[in-house]
Amino acid sequence: MSSSSVLEEIRRAEEFLVVGKGVRRIDALDKVTGRARFTGDFVLKDALHVRLVKSPIPHGRIIEIDAERALSLGPVRFFTAADIPGENQVGYALPDQPLLPADKVRYVGEPVALVAAPDEDLAEKAAELVEVRYEELPAVFDPLEAMERSDVLVHEDRGTNIAEMTRVRKGNVERGFEESDVVVENTYRTGHQEHAPLETEGAVAIPDTQGGVTVIASIQYPHLCQRITARVLGLPHSMVRVVQPYVGGGFGGKDDMGPVVSAMAALVAFKTGKPAVLVYSRRDSFTSTCKRDPSVVRYKTGATRDGRLKAIEVQIILDSGAYANRGPYVLWRATMHAGGPYEVPNAKVDGFLVYTNKVFEGSFRGFGNPQVQFAAESQLDELAERLGMDPLEIRLKNLLRPGSRTITDQLLESSVGIYEAVKLLGEKTGFRAKWREYRRERAGRVRRGIGIACGYHGISTSRGVPDWSNATVILGRDGSVTVETGICEIGQGSWTAHAQIAAEVLGVPVERVKVVGGTSDAPDTGATHASRGSSIGGIGVYVAARRLRERLADAAARLLECDPSDVEIREGRAFRRDNPDDYVEWEELVQAAYGMGYEMSATGYFFLPKGKFDMERGLGYAYPAFSYIANVAEVEVDLETGKVRVVRVWPALAAGRILNPVLVEGQIEGAIAQGMGYALTEELKFEDGRILNPNFTDYLIPTSLDVPEVEEPIYVEDLYEYGPFGAKGVGEMALIPTPAAIMNAVKNATGVRITEIPATPEKVYFALRRAGVVAGE
C-alpha cells in the first residue's frame, strides 16, 4: 500500500463511523470509579521504600558520604554512585548527567544517594541522617554571566558553560533591514515553569527470577526507560521490562524523569533482590525534576511600509541549569521556529544553551517554542503599531500558505491551514472592532483589551532525525481486537484515538478494541512527546489494521463468493456492497479467517519520509509537517493592583483531521490554562540556586476560579499526507501562543508592552508605573 493511495482514499471518504466523533474515552470508567491505578499504588509485600539524599548546595565537590548513623537506625540500605553496576550516565543529548554524582554536585536538590527501608518513616529518617561533606565551589546562576565566564565551570571537562550553539542563516539580513521601512528591537524574558503533574514522578521496580527487573513507572516512553535502566544496571535491554500504569499527567517532564526514577528504583531492586518503591514527594518534584528552560530572547524585526516582513535577527539564550538533558533539542526547536508562522525572506538566528548551577531543564509542552513565539508575536504587534496597522492585518499579510518557505527555507507544499484559521478567527471574534474600541477607551481602573497571537509547531523530531511509527494489532479468535503500542496514555487520550483508528479501519465498534500501551513489550513507537502520540503513533495502528483488513476482505470474499473489492466491513459485519443482506458477522469472519490460515496479527511499521538538513547554515528540511494555532485572548487589567484577568480565549487550530473533537477540546482547554499560568502566575523563585517556593501555596498553578472561558475551537482540517486519516499533532499547540496573546491584549488595554513573563501583578504594576499609566509615589 503506497502512502499516496492511502491519502487518496482518505480524501475520497466522505464520512467516518468513528473517526472525527466525540467517542467516549476508553479509560473513563476506570477513572471516575477510582479503579485506575497509578505507580504509587503498586506497593508489594516486602517492598523497600526509597528516599533521596539531596544536595543542599549549588556547586561543590563530594568529599565524603557517611551513612553510619542512618544505617544504625535499623534495616536500612544505602546506595551511592559506587553501587552502580553499569554505566552511571543518564544524559540525553550529551553524556553529562550521572544518575548519582560521584565527584561533585551541580544544583541544590541534586540526588546524591538513595536510602531504602521497609518502612516509609524509617526511610525518611535515615535519609535525613546521611551526612555528606562537601568542598563548596563558586557557583554561577545567571546564564548571561555563565556564558562569559570560564573561571566557574558547571562541567569543567567541557571548558565552557555553553552546552550547545545553533544557527539559521537565510538570505541576507543586512540587506533585509536596509530594505525595511520600520525596524523594531526588543529583549524578552521568560521564567522557569514547573510541570506540576498532580501525580508526582515515581517508579516501582520488581526483580524477576532471571536476574532482570520489571519497572512500573510514571513515564512517557517505555523503551527509553528500558534503555537507560539497562545501561545503569549493565544489563541487556531485554532484561528490563517497563510498563506504565495510569499516569497522572506528564506534560513532557515524565519523558525526561521517567528513565531517571526507573533507573533509581531498579538499582535498589537489583542490588537488594526486593521490590523497590520510589515516589517523589511534592517537594522532590519541585526541587529535583526538570523545568521549562528560562530564556532571554533578543529580537529585531524589519518590515516594509505595507507591512511585509523583510528580516529578523534573533538571539536565543536558554538557561539549561546543571545538565544539558534535552536542551540541545529544545534549542534547535526554538531556533527553527523563531520566525513564527510567517514568510520571512531573511533570517539570522543564533541560539545558546548555557549551563548554570540551578535545577536542570528539559521537555515541557511546546519544547522551546513558547519562549520564542512570545517574542516573535509581541514583535509583530509592536511592528503593527509603528506601521499604523492592526494586529490582524499584519498577520494576514505575512502568514505561511501552501507554497511558502519557512525560515529554514523548507518548502511547505500542503497542509498549511493557518491563513484560513486566522481569517475565520478574526471574523468570529469581531477582533478589529473590539481592538479599536478598547484602544480608544482606555479609561477607568479596570481596562479591557484583546490580543491575538499565532504559533506553529513542527510535528515529529527536528532536522530530519529519523522518526517512525509502529504498532501491533491482534485479532482474538472471539473477534476481540488488541492494539499494542509504545505510546503512553498520560491523560491526553491517545489510546482512545488509537482505538478509534483501529475500529474505523477494521469496521468494528470501538468497544471491541483494547489498547495495551506504554510498555516495552509493545513495539518501540518512539516517545509520547512532540504532539506525536495520536498523530505519529496512530500511523502504526492504521497501517497494521489495514493489513488485517485486507486479509479479512479476502477471507470474506471467499465466504460471500465475491471479489475482495466488493466486500464492505462495517459495524461488525462483512457484506457484499451490492447486497448488504448477504453478510457474515465479525466473530464468524475472524474465526473463518483463522481456519483458512490467515495470520490474524500484524505490525504497522512506518518510517517517516524526511529530507536533508544543513546544520552549518541551519537550513533545509526541519519537520515533516507543522500544526498551526491562533488564539485570541480578552483580558482585564486592574491598574491599581497590576492583576491581569483573562476573561475569554478563542482558539483556532489547523492540525489536520480532528480524530476526536472532545479529546482535542480537552487538550486545547488544558493547554490554555497551563499557558496562562506560565504567562501570569507561575514563578519559581531562586536564592543562591535554591528554590524558595517548592509548593502549591507559593507556586501558583491555575485554579477553577482563575481559568478563562474557552470558546469552541475553529478547526481548519488541513490534512497531512502521512497522518492517520490526515491528522497532525494537537497536544502542545494551544499553549504556544497563549502568553503572547495575553500580553498583546494587555498592551491593547493599557498601551504598555510587557516583555517579561510571568507577568505577575507587581511586574505589571511597576511596568504601568514606569510608563506613567498609573501615578507613582
Place this chain on the structure above:
Amino acid sequence: MRAGGGGIVVRFTLNGREVEVTTRPNATLLDLLRNELKILSVRRGCETGECGMCTVLVDGLPVRSCLMLAPQVDGRSVTTVEGVGDPERLHPVQEAFVEAGAVQCGFCTPAMVLTAKALLDRDPNPDERTVKEAILGVLCRCTGYAKIVRAVRLAAERVAGGVRE
C-alpha cells in the same frame, strides 16, 4: 476510640460499612485509608493540604485526608469514590464526567467527583460560579476545569431537572 498495644482503635463508617481498625495515633486519615485499608482512589498529591487529591467526604463534607488525623474520624462516616458508584451503577456525577469528557489523566477525578457530589447534595441547583468555588480546593493540571464545571452542571440538570443561569 480506645488506645492499646501501641495503636489506637478507630471505629467509623466507611462507604456505608462499619470498620474497626487499629492505627497509630499520629497517622493521618490518608495513611489509614491508603496504607491500611488499601483505598487507593484516595491519592497523595502533596501531603500539605494544597492540592486536594486526597479529598474524601467526612459526614458528607469534603475534607483533605492528609490534614486529618485518623482517630478524628472515630464515630463518623467517611465516603470515598468507591462508595459513590461503580461501573454498573454510576452516580449521576460520574456519568456526567464520562459524558462531558471531564476526565483526562484521572488523578484528580475521585476528588473532583466527591467534591461535586457534596456540592449537589447541599445545593442541587448550583450556578457556574458556585461550582467553580466548590472545586477550588482541588487542582487539575490537565483539563483547564472547563469540562469538569460543565459535567457538574450536567449532573445537576439530570438530578434536579434544571440549573440556574
